[in-house]
Amino acid sequence: MSGTLVLVRHGQSEWNLKNLFTGWRDPGLTEQGHAEAKSAGEKLKARGLKFDIAFTSALSRAQTTCQHILDVLGQGDLKTIRNAALNERDYGDLNGLNKDDARAKWGEEQVHIWRRSYDTPPPGGESLKDTGARVWPYYLHDMQKHVLSGGTVLVAAHGNSLRALIMALDGISGPDIVKLELGTGVPIVYKLNADSTVASKDVLA
Numbered sequence: 383m384s385g386t387l388v389l390v391r392h393g394q395s396e397w398n399l400k401n402l403f404t405g406w407r408d409p410g411l412t413e414q415g416h417a418e419a420k421s422a423g424e425k426l427k428a429r430g431l432k433f434d435i436a437f438t439s440a441l442s443r444a445q446t447t448c449q450h451i452l453d454v455l456g457q458g459d460l461k462t463i464r465n466a467a468l469n470e471r472d473y474g475d476l477n478g479l480n481k482d483d484a485r486a487k488w489g490e491e492q493v494h495i496w497r498r499s500y501d502t503p504p505p506g507g508e509s510l511k512d513t514g515a516r517v518w519p520y521y522l523h524d525m526q527k528h529v530l531s532g533g534t535v536l537v538a539a540h541g542n543s544l545r546a547l548i549m550a551l552d553g554i555s556g557p558d559i560v561k562l563e564l565g566t567g568v569p570i571v572y573k574l575n576a577d578s579t580v581a582s583k584d585v586l587a
């Protein structure tokens with residue numbers, strides 16, 4: 383057995399609440415989002431987890447979520463690395479549009495493909511494959527070593543940057559990744575083997 387990797391999608395953001403494509407835009411958390419982030423911290427505390435290092439994106443909704451979790455654990459000063467490699471998928475021309483308005487304009491099926499498919503990018507934006515092409519190398523070069531040396535690592539990021547990471551960790555295929563949805567503020571606890579494969583996965587819903 384090696385270390386522990388905890389992935390948490392940020393709590394509900396102002397634009398999640400308004401049903402807007404967000405991507406690299408930077409809205410804050412709603413009241414519910416702050417509560418979800420603190421509750422994620424409580425769930426991790428109940429498991430007796432303490433982190434050795436935290437990683438988050440360059441976007442405030444993930445950073446605030448990360449800080450709430452660490453504060454609940456009494457680790458508010460923990461070394462935390464922010465990197466845009468963990469940012470949400472860039473939704474391109476869809477950023478700022480209402481998701482229902484987009485469905486009315488382009489059709490339910492097309493919008494679902496843009497949101498959930500592996501390799502079809504939204505206009506002017508990133509596919510999940512493109513997102514994975516920045517997330518996975520960042521994981522391999524900067525994060526994995528902390529887990530494989532026995533550490534407990536927190537990653538507070540986004541629905542699609544985490545879907546890309548989970549796709550690689552779990553060996554999920556392009557067609558199957560369409561079905562993976564991540565809840566806001568729900569911690570996913572991985573134990574990794576020393577050879578970097580997954581020993582166990584627990585979703586703290």
Ligand SMILES: O=C(O)[C@H](O)COP(=O)(O)O
Pocket residue numbers: 402403404405470473497540541542
């Ligand atoms: O960027 C966004 O709009 C959301 O955070 C994630 O969007 P999705 O649910 O369409 O993947």
